[in-house]
Amino acid sequence: MIADNGIVIAFWLLAATTIGCALMVAAVRELVQAVLFLALTFVGAAGMYIVLSADFVAVVQVLIYAGAVSVLMTFAVMLTPAADRRNSETVFQVPALILAGLVLAIVVFVTLDTDWAISDRGAFSATAASLGEAFLKPYVVPFEVASVLLMVAMIGAIVLTQEDEVPPRRQEGE
Amino acid sequence: MTLNALRLIPMRSLLDLITGYWWDLRDFSNLTRMIYKHLEDWGFPDWSIYVISGLIGTLGIIAFIGGVAVINIWVERRVVGRMQSRLGPNRLGPFGLLQPVADAIKLMQKEVLQPASAPGLIYTLAPIAFTVPGIAVFAVVPWGRHAVLASLDVGLLYILGMSSLAVLSVFMAGYSSNNKYSLFGAMRVIAMLVSYEIPIVAGLLGVVLFAGTMDLQGIVLFQEENWAFMVMLQPLAFLIYFFAISAELNRTPADIAEAESEIVGGYHTEYSGMKFGLFYAAELINAVSVSAIIATLFLGGWWAYKLDELVPGWMIFIGKVYGVYFLFVWTRGTLPRFRIDQLLAFAWKWLTPMAIINVVVVAAEVLAWEESGWSAGFWIPVFIAVNGALTGALIFGFVKFFAPKFQRFPTRPRFYPDIDVPSLPAVTGAEFMAKGGQA
Amino acid sequence: MTTPLLALTLHLEDVLVVGAALFAIGLYVALSKRNAIGVLMGVELMLNAVNVTLLAFSRFIESEQPLDGQVFAVFVITVAAAEAAVALALAVAIYKHRETVNIDEIDLLRW
Numbered sequence: 039m040i041a042d043n044g045i046v047i048a049f050w051l052l053a054a055t056t057i058g059c060a061l062m063v064a065a066v067r068e069l070v071q072a073v074l075f076l077a078l079t080f081v082g083a084a085g086m087y088i089v090l091s092a093d094f095v096a097v098v099q100v101l102i103y104a105g106a107v108s109v110l111m112t113f114a115v116m117l118t119p120a121a122d123r124r125n126s127e128t129v130f131q132v133p134a135l136i137l138a139g140l141v142l143a144i145v146v147f148v149t150l151d152t153d154w155a156i157s158d159r160g161a162f163s164a165t166a167a168s169l170g171e172a173f174l175k176p177y178v179v180p181f182e183v184a185s186v187l188l189m190v191a192m193i194g195a196i197v198l199t200q201e202d203e204v205p206p207r208r209q210e211g212e
Numbered sequence: 213m214t215l216n217a218l219r220l221i222p223m224r225s226l227l228d229l230i231t232g233y234w235w236d237l238r239d240f241s242n243l244t245r246m247i248y249k250h251l252e253d254w255g256f257p258d259w260s261i262y263v264i265s266g267l268i269g270t271l272g273i274i275a276f277i278g279g280v281a282v283i284n285i286w287v288e289r290r291v292v293g294r295m296q297s298r299l300g301p302n303r304l305g306p307f308g309l310l311q312p313v314a315d316a317i318k319l320m321q322k323e324v325l326q327p328a329s330a331p332g333l334i335y336t337l338a339p340i341a342f343t344v345p346g347i348a349v350f351a352v353v354p355w356g357r358h359a360v361l362a363s364l365d366v367g368l369l370y371i372l373g374m375s376s377l378a379v380l381s382v383f384m385a386g387y388s389s390n391n392k393y394s395l396f397g398a399m400r401v402i403a404m405l406v407s408y409e410i411p412i413v414a415g416l417l418g419v420v421l422f423a424g425t426m427d428l429q430g431i432v433l434f435q436e437e438n439w440a441f442m443v444m445l446q447p448l449a450f451l452i453y454f455f456a457i458s459a460e461l462n463r464t465p466a467d468i469a470e471a472e473s474e475i476v477g478g479y480h481t482e483y484s485g486m487k488f489g490l491f492y493a494a495e496l497i498n499a500v501s502v503s504a505i506i507a508t509l510f511l512g513g514w515w516a517y518k519l520d521e522l523v524p525g526w527m528i529f530i531g532k533v534y535g536v537y538f539l540f541v542w543t544r545g546t547l548p549r550f551r552i553d554q555l556l557a558f559a560w561k562w563l564t565p566m567a568i569i570n571v572v573v574v575a576a577e578v579l580a581w582e583e584s585g586w587s588a589g590f591w592i593p594v595f596i597a598v599n600g601a602l603t604g605a606l607i608f609g610f611v612k613f614f615a616p617k618f619q620r621f622p623t624r625p626r627f628y629p630d631i632d633v634p635s636l637p638a639v640t641g642a643e644f645m646a647k648g649g650q651a
Numbered sequence: 652m653t654t655p656l657l658a659l660t661l662h663l664e665d666v667l668v669v670g671a672a673l674f675a676i677g678l679y680v681a682l683s684k685r686n687a688i689g690v691l692m693g694v695e696l697m698l699n700a701v702n703v704t705l706l707a708f709s710r711f712i713e714s715e716q717p718l719d720g721q722v723f724a725v726f727v728i729t730v731a732a733a734e735a736a737v738a739l740a741l742a743v744a745i746y747k748h749r750e751t752v753n754i755d756e757i758d759l760l761r762w
Contacts, residue, residue, distance in 0.1 A: 046661045
């Protein structure tokens, strides 16, 4: 339980921003605007992480999601120009709405029904150093696996987007 | 005689006049302490004191940045003018100092035009979103031993995150302008920034490894403790960061995003009036904030050997910021613009491998330092020598083996190499003149 | 002791409800968008919702190693970044061959 007026107000403001922007992602049909709203959602989520005293994760979120993933998405949107034409929702719109509502209802019910083992530990102080230790001591194998996964993803992305026919290289010093 | 005259000035009582009072501007801590005390006496609750002191600090920083953005218009134009054997603005006021005011008035009274088909919200938000990260960076930069607005534990990552946000605002501007050239500029800048993010982060890793913290105040304290600027320990990281960030700043050696001779004005082609003025100011603000980061990380921030006992730390800091800013103006005034393929090749083939080699070497050094148990007095000079030699060797090796061959008469890049195009005659200028001016 | 003017509290359940709402929106976006990149946006929203939940547990729940939630959140971010890169590369590659990234037109394997 956090009992600090400023922090609670900040959390609800950030939550409202995040959910509002997420709703705009769902509502907007133009992909570029959706990407921009998505970036705002990421920044709002980063603010919520700070409220939950996870400053390292928050900054990583801003750096990777808002800085890299949304930029990649704008790139993809720009590289697929004709894809923006037929952009109405699929036939699954109504079932998706129902399913999402059901999921929300179930999760909220479970959340309110469960008796959580709340601790009164208080906020974490500086998390970066202890997170680093956690990565390199108990979680070193997942850490290495994640780095290999990143490598695989990078190579895969390069191979996928490579041109099929390599254009003839121009001669040097003709 | 002069010495005797100096002795007449009661130095001790002069210091007593300011020590412990709020007008002791060597350090802002007395001022803030006084504000705290008064607010507590007036019965403000704790959280409002927190908010008010934060607001005061923020206002101070914004005032500083606004002043800097105005002054730097003049500084930049004068310095670049000097480098190009011109005078620069010198008519309005003493030395032309009032020129920025005239520029601002001119920009303010211009009509703000907006393309009819532009999505209005994005179009309006883009210059604002472009300005904010440059200012927000200053929140974690220390101004003195006790003067830092937010001593963030992950300060360096915060700075990187903020500077990566500027990319999206450039894209917003280029996209919402609904102009081919704007979109060209935006896509160019995105391609460039995605590439330059890697050497920036990998270069700064060396600094973080040495200092053992990402807090900017901690990095300054590390330099004070070990009696060495980080630029001596990490010359390669300094060079990598300097070149990479000057690409990210969109300034002239790398200003492909707004190259006025190629794509009109790039992403701000369609902006006019004060919206354009905001882009213009943000460019200057970003340069200053990056200079502040370099001054803090590599040049000791407010600390300068024994000097910070005599001079207020924030004065030293501002002096260093302007020193680095001069370097940026220098590159802008002397280097021609690169092509985009040259810039991307520079990031991927030169800066990134160098940064990775640097990180590996620094990790080995820090390990040796910690495992050996020998003092910093032994290791720091060794590191300075080793890293300096490494920097020289790497730069020499890359230039020797990877630099493109110098072409006296460069051939034009051709998209259809099978069509035979007669190339230029390979004669030097002297031969050309000896033949009587005929090829 | 005077009673404070305003005494707001934030409980675990509040954060979890926000996370659930974000997850539901992400699910709706992933299922209803026609464009493959839009679907990817929905997936990213869901991953963010999961991160909010993980960090809330890490902050509030009694545990021996309370930081594990944050460790897991960082792993989620890493995997999401890799997934975004590959998925966007797939979208661009498909666009090169089919001139579309609409998921209901990419149906070569249907019959």
